[in-house]
Amino acid sequence: xxxxxxxxxxxxxxxxxxxxxGYQVVxxxxxxxxxxxTAIVLTKDERNFVLGEMRGLLGHMQQLVTAAADKDxxxxxxxxxxxxxxxxxxxxxxxxxxxxxxxxxxxxxxxxQFAELYEDAMTKRDVDYSLKQVSVIMQNCIACHGAYTxxxxxx
Ligand code: HEC
Numbered sequence: 001x002x003x004x005x006x007x008x009x010x011x012x013x014x015x016x017x018x019x020x021x022g023y024q025v026v027x028x029x030x031x032x033x034x035x036x037x038t039a040i041v042l043t044k045d046e047r048n049f050v051l052g053e054m055r056g057l058l059g060h061m062q063q064l065v066t067a068a069a070d071k072d073x074x075x076x077x078x079x080x081x082x083x084x085x086x087x088x089x090x091x092x093x094x095x096x097x098x099x100x101x102x103x104x105x106x107x108x109x110x111x112x113q114f115a116e117l118y119e120d121a122m123t124k125r126d127v128d129y130s131l132k133q134v135s136v137i138m139q140n141c142i143a144c145h146g147a148y149t150x151x152x153x154x155x
Pocket of ligand 1: 052055138142150
């Protein structure tokens with residue numbers, strides 16, 4: 001009888017852990033922000049790191065538009081190559097853990113589109129085609145900014 005009780009306690013504890021981990025994966029570390037978006041709670045360093053990456057992204061998008069206007073496919077290829085190599089490292093692991101599932105999906109989506117931009121620029125060598133891809137890629141920027149904001153934890 002005692003064994004069965006102990007078993008139930010173990011089952012309940014394990015279930016709670018599984019639900020907790022699942023909740024963390026889906027929701028990340030988030031709160032609702034005053035403007036209605038979901039606020040991802042990061043440390044000061046993590047937030048500054050992400051915002052720095054974002055400013056880099058904006059610069060690279062600008063360079064892609066210039067490359068297309070100049071009909072310079074080699075420049076497009078060079079920038080796309082930089083974008084495929086972005087965002088790998090230790091710091092990202094703790095940040096990724098704090099982001100919700102939907103945010104991770106958009107991030108994954110934009111990275112696979114950067115890879116596609118690079119591959120297609122290499123094989124097609126068509127600046128107009130690449131520019132169209134850039135405009136599609138930027139829909140990810142818009143979708144994510146519409147849904148999320150970053151806040152510092154107050155510890
Ligand atoms: C998966 C989500 C996501 C994607 C995709 C994304 N961003 Fe961001 N970006 C954010 C969040 C969240 C912020 C912080 C916004 C806030 O706190 O109001 C941000 C902030 C920024 C900022 C402001 C940086 C600063 O110093 O304040 C720039 C610029 C920016 N993003 C550019 C881009 C561009 C360009 C793209 C697309 C090529 C992009 N972002 C794609 C989530 C994303």
